Each structure stands twice: as C-alpha cells, then as structure tokens.
Amino acid sequence: MQQNAIRHHSFGKPLEVLKLESIEQPQPQAGEVRVRLERATINPSDYGMIGGSYGSLRELPAVAGREGVGVVEALGAGVSGVEIGTRVRFPGEDGAWQASACVAAEDLLVVPAEVPVDQAAISFINPPTAYCLLKKIVDLQAGDWVVQNAGNSAVGLSVIQMAKAFGLKTISQVRREELVEPLKAMGADHVVLEGSGWPKSVADLTGGAPVRLALNSIGGESAIDQIKALGEGGTQVTFGGMVGDKVRFPTRFLIFNDVRLTGFWWDQFGKRHGVDAVRAIMAEVYAMMADGRLKLPIEQSYPFSEYKAAIQHDSQPRLGKILLHP
Incomplete structure (x- = not known):
C-alpha cells in the first residue's frame, strides 16, 4: 500500500x-x-x-x-x-x-x-524549549526580568505566556509595530522595536531591576542589544540564529558586567536527560495547554x-x- x-x-x-x-x-x-x-x-x-x-x-x-x-x-x-x-x-x-x-x-x-x-x-519543540529556557538555565525568582528577541515566534509567544504563569516579567523585541498590542494581549509586560535604542531606557522599563536572562534566537545587533541590557551577572542563552549576522564579541560586558553566554538545543537536552525528563517537561506543557495558560x-x-x-x-x-x- x-x-x-x-x-x-x-x-x-x-x-x-x-x-x-x-x-x-x-x-x-x-x-x-x-x-x-x-x-x-x-x-x-x-x-x-x-x-x-x-x-x-x-x-x-x-x-x-x-x-x-x-x-x-x-x-x-x-x-x-x-x-x-x-x-x-x-x-x-x-x-x-x-x-x-x-x-x-x-x-x-x-x-x-x-x-x-x-x-x-x-507542542513538541517550541513550548518545551521555552519551558527549559525559563526553568533550566538560570534560577529565576518571581518578579525577575527576562528579555527575548523574536517575541512573535512560537518560542517567543510560549515564553510570554509561561513567564506570566511563573510570575516573571518580560521584555519582547519585535521588528514590526503591529505586533506590539497582540503580544501585550498575550501577557507581555513590555514590547520594544528592534533598532529603537531601547537598551538605553531598560532601567525605566524594569523600574531599576536588573535583567537576569536574555533569550536570543536571531543574532546580529539584536543579540548585542540584549547584552547591553543585561544586568550584572546576567546570562544570554542562544538557541537560534535567524539572520546569521556576525555578533561582535562583547569583551567589555564580559569583563565589567560579568555577563555569561551559553546555548541551548532541545534535541540535545532530550538525548542527555532521557525520555523520563522529556515526558516530565511535556506534562507541564500539556497542563498549561489544557487549562488555557498556554495557547499558541x-x-x-x-x-x-x-x-x-x-x-x-x-x-x-x-x-x-x-x-x-x-
């Protein structure tokens, strides 16, 4: 057949x-x-x-x-x-x-x-990626700030909704102004436009609180803006490279702000931690989908x-x- x-x-x-x-x-x-x-x-x-x-x-x-x-x-x-x-x-x-x-x-x-x-x-790639980015990289506490680019992507929308459920605050970078209100309606605390110089006013956005985690799936200047916005000891996680542009090595921020750069790949997480760990994370994802906290x-x-x-x-x-x- x-x-x-x-x-x-x-x-x-x-x-x-x-x-x-x-x-x-x-x-x-x-x-x-x-x-x-x-x-x-x-x-x-x-x-x-x-x-x-x-x-x-x-x-x-x-x-x-x-x-x-x-x-x-x-x-x-x-x-x-x-x-x-x-x-x-x-x-x-x-x-x-x-x-x-x-x-x-x-x-x-x-x-x-x-x-x-x-x-x-x-449900099998983007939501568990978002869950791990928020739960497995940095020990975030309720009220902590997270910045992400590609805020309108499936991972980005998952991050916004999961962060709200976890009591975290988000700044989402987007390229189109028409995305600002839809993302806010999903729970984004702030939505900023790429190339607008937003890192200069990040303290105003967060009320002076540091940004502890940056989620990068684009690269280029978008990623550099995140590094500029991170607080002392903050971490940037790269899990994608949509534009493929080179990222200038952030020597100053690594030295004086103690910024950390790392990566994440959901496929590799599954291989390293096994099927039981994957099923546990998927159970969390499905619980949020079932009760409406996560809807893409x-x-x-x-x-x-x-x-x-x-x-x-x-x-x-x-x-x-x-x-x-x-």
Missing part, C-alpha cells in the same frame, strides 16, 4: 528540492505501532534540515519535517497497553511530513485528550498537495504557525 510524503533527494532551498511523492506505507514490526498523521508543523529548523545546515541531518532521500501529532492506527505483534485511536506524538525521526510512520510502542508520547489537536501539533495561534493548515503554498505562506509576516495535513 502506498502513502504520500513530502521528500527531498538533495539539500537546498525547500521550494526547489521538495517533492510530493508516493512511498510504501510502513508496517509495524514486533513491539511497534503505526501512527497516522493528523497535523504536522512547519518550523524554522525544518528549513535547516532541508538545506543541509542543521545540527543533525537525515540520510537522503529524506522525508521533511520534525514535528507532528497523530493517532495510533495499527499494532505490531506483542504490543499491549496501547489502544487504537490514542493520540500521540508523530514519530519525527524519519520525517513528519508523511501520512504515517512506525515507532516502538515503548517510545510513544501520549497527548492528553483535553489538548486540542492543533495545539498538540505544535494557528495561521492556517494546508493539505500535502498544497505544500508549496504553505511554505510560501510561512515566509510571510504572520503571528501563527502554518500546519500541514495529508
């Missing part, structure tokens, strides 16, 4: 190398289940994998995509304790932009029934047959995520 998949046979620009193809539907082996895709997400890291620049790459030809949600539709021999129809994380190791995939039953991450399917689809906007969902339109839409200014479905 055949199924649809969005694949690439070489690395390059998505619209140039991706193709909608028919491939053999996988059959679950002993101890495995087959999961049928409901929704898959388009993430910036997907483009890195398609382009060949990401930290870990798949063997070609490769199915694109890293994140999605589905339901168990077939059980392999010897599988027990798993029911057909259970909603789970779609197995993304071999690519999420395909109609179905198999995974060991013991590795399933079950999604609580009270989490909406569209929210579940975008969805822009639109496209069928696989319209993947080119989906990628083009994803490149346009927006606030919500773009999803794919078979």
Whole structure:
C-alpha cells in the first residue's frame, strides 16, 4: 500500500528540492505501532534540515519535517497497553511530513485528550524549549526580568505566556509595530522595536531591576542589544540564529558586567536527560495547554498537495504557525 510524503533527494532551498511523492506505507514490526498523521508543523529548523545546515541531518532521500501529532492506527505483534485511536506524538525521526510512520510502542508520547489537536501539533519543540529556557538555565525568582528577541515566534509567544504563569516579567523585541498590542494581549509586560535604542531606557522599563536572562534566537545587533541590557551577572542563552549576522564579541560586558553566554538545543537536552525528563517537561506543557495558560495561534493548515503554498505562506509576516495535513 502506498502513502504520500513530502521528500527531498538533495539539500537546498525547500521550494526547489521538495517533492510530493508516493512511498510504501510502513508496517509495524514486533513491539511497534503505526501512527497516522493528523497535523504536522512547519518550523524554522525544518528549513535547516532541508538545506543541509542543521545540527543533525537525515540520510537522503529524506522525508521533511520534525514535528507532528497523530493517532495510533495499527499494532505490531506483542504490543499491549496501547489502544487504537490514542493520540500521540508523530514519530519525527524519519520525517513528519508523511501520512504515517512506525515507532516502538515503548517510545510513544501520549497527548492528553483535553489538548486540542492543533495545539498538540505544535507542542513538541517550541513550548518545551521555552519551558527549559525559563526553568533550566538560570534560577529565576518571581518578579525577575527576562528579555527575548523574536517575541512573535512560537518560542517567543510560549515564553510570554509561561513567564506570566511563573510570575516573571518580560521584555519582547519585535521588528514590526503591529505586533506590539497582540503580544501585550498575550501577557507581555513590555514590547520594544528592534533598532529603537531601547537598551538605553531598560532601567525605566524594569523600574531599576536588573535583567537576569536574555533569550536570543536571531543574532546580529539584536543579540548585542540584549547584552547591553543585561544586568550584572546576567546570562544570554542562544538557541537560534535567524539572520546569521556576525555578533561582535562583547569583551567589555564580559569583563565589567560579568555577563555569561551559553546555548541551548532541545534535541540535545532530550538525548542527555532521557525520555523520563522529556515526558516530565511535556506534562507541564500539556497542563498549561489544557487549562488555557498556554495557547499558541494557528495561521492556517494546508493539505500535502498544497505544500508549496504553505511554505510560501510561512515566509510571510504572520503571528501563527502554518500546519500541514495529508
């Protein structure tokens, strides 16, 4: 039996190398289940994998995509304790932009029934990244200040809402003025425009309190502004590099302000700490999604047959995520 998949046979620009193809539907082996895709997400890291620049790459030809949600539709021999129809994380190791995939039953991450399917689809990378950035890097206390760039990204929106739930204060950097009010409506304390010279007035924004943590996913001057705004002993965490611009080494701030620079990668966290640690963090994420403390906007969902339109839409200014479905 055949199924649809969005694949690439070489690395390059998505619209140039991706193709909608028919491939053999996988059959679950002993101890495995087959999961049928409901929704898959388009993430910036997907483009890195398609382009060949990401930290870990798949063997070609490769199915694109890293994140999605589905339901168990077939059980392999010897599988027990798993029911057909259970909603789970779609197995993304071999690519999420395909109609179905198999995974060991013991590795399933079950999604609580009270989490909406569209929210579940975008729950596995960006929200846990935001949770770890706020909880695993610096010992933040209620009332502490955090600054982040790309405040309108999925991680950024997660940080805003989680920080509010944790009693933290946020300054979110954005590039477009029309994003200021929507982010404030989600709980952002301050929203500042990139290039506006905002670090000079950071003390006014925080009431004189130091900024303890800076979250950088852009690089370039945006990252330098964060370092200027950090308080003494503050930490900047880099977890992305959207613009790819060089960042001037902040010698003065390292010496006189004792600023710390570090990095974070959710994939690496999972490998280092294991499945139990990942499940514990996901339980926290799902609790917030279930009770409404965390709700991320969805822009639109496209069928696989319209993947080119989906990628083009994803490149346009927006606030919500773009999803794919078979």
